[in-house]
Amino acid sequence: MSKYLVFMDLDGTLLSSDHKHISVRNKAAIETLQQHDVRFYIATGRMYELAKITQNLLNPEVGLITSNGAVFDGVSGREVTLMGSKTVELAYQITQVNKLPMMLFTPEKAYFTEKIPHFIAQNAGNFDEAFGYKEIANLKELQQVAGEITNGVVLSRGDMDELEQAKAKLADSKLLRLSSSGPDNIEMIPLKTDKGTAIQQIQWEQHVDAAHTFVFGDGMNDLGMMKQAKYSVAMGNGVKTVKEQANYVTDTNEKDGIATFLENFFKDEF
Incomplete structure (x- = not known):
């Protein structure tokens, strides 16, 4: 049984600035800490298959x-919560008003509704050159996969007013939870779901309380x-x-902030 649980965001936290x-x-x-019954988890907005790329490191x-x-x-095994077809279709209708790029995810697949500039998608932490994305050309195509979507992200093309308008409409629907991994995106998550709810479930399953839990992060999500x-x-x-x-606040991701904190905390324990 694990003595401690450690949850680490990826972009801006565990990963270097090149993501x-x-x-x-x-x-x-x-x-080193894994050898002493410390259980680690990546906790990210990225889709499951994309997060596995980092897990493999x-x-x-x-x-x-x-x-x-x-x-x-x-x-x-893997536990999955879906956004729901109604929510996904509403998000599509809202983002299409100003043709805002939207990326939608299942655990294994990714879709986009508008062409996304490479640097924007990469900065959102949901892009990898080796990973394939399928274009959704219209509502009919979206409806074929809407029931499989777990989460999504709406991206700005530079006009923050358009992004704020979309965010307000999505919030008014009360059909989903909104967050953000940066100022130029809106993270869309199923209601009553976020990284914290997943951690609560894992703590219960692993019989590890908050007093023996670490989390590391940098963004609003x-x-x-x-x-x-x-x-x-x-x-x-x-x-x-x-x-x-x-x-607590530790060093930056570029200065090994996770290692700095954990090495200091466990220096006399193991």
Whole structure:
């Protein structure tokens, strides 16, 4: 049985600023603590198959919370919460007003409704050159997959007013939970679902309480999980609100903030 649980966001937290690499020091700290019954989880807005790319940089013992909590590794297998066809179709209608790019995800597949500039998609943390995306050309095509969607992200093309208008309409629907991994996107998640709800379920399944739980994050979509751990840790590069909500602040992702905190905490324990 695990003594501690550690949940790590990816972009801006575990990964370097290129969104692809884990430092040698962070990897070593994780592997060392895994030998002492510390269980690690990636906790990300990325879809399941895309998050596995990062998991493969570590090891299979690292669990996954993906799609902002809609898809995660439970003790009996992968657990999935869907957005619902009605919600997905409404999001499509709202984003089509100003042709805002929208990316929609199942655990294994990804779809887009408008052509997405490479740098925007990459910065949203939902893009990998080796991963295929299918275009949704119209509502009829969307309806064929709407019942499989777990989460989505709406991206700005530079006009923040358009993004705010879409966000207001989505919020008014009361059909989904909204968050953000950055100022230029809207994360869409099923109601009553976020990284924090996934952590609660894992804590219950693993019989590990908040007093033995760590979370590391930097963005607004990490706020939910900050409430589920005694050791809620904001990255030095994190947004102001996350730093205010967290119980601790560590170094930046580029300065191995996760390893810095864990090495200091466990230096006399193991």
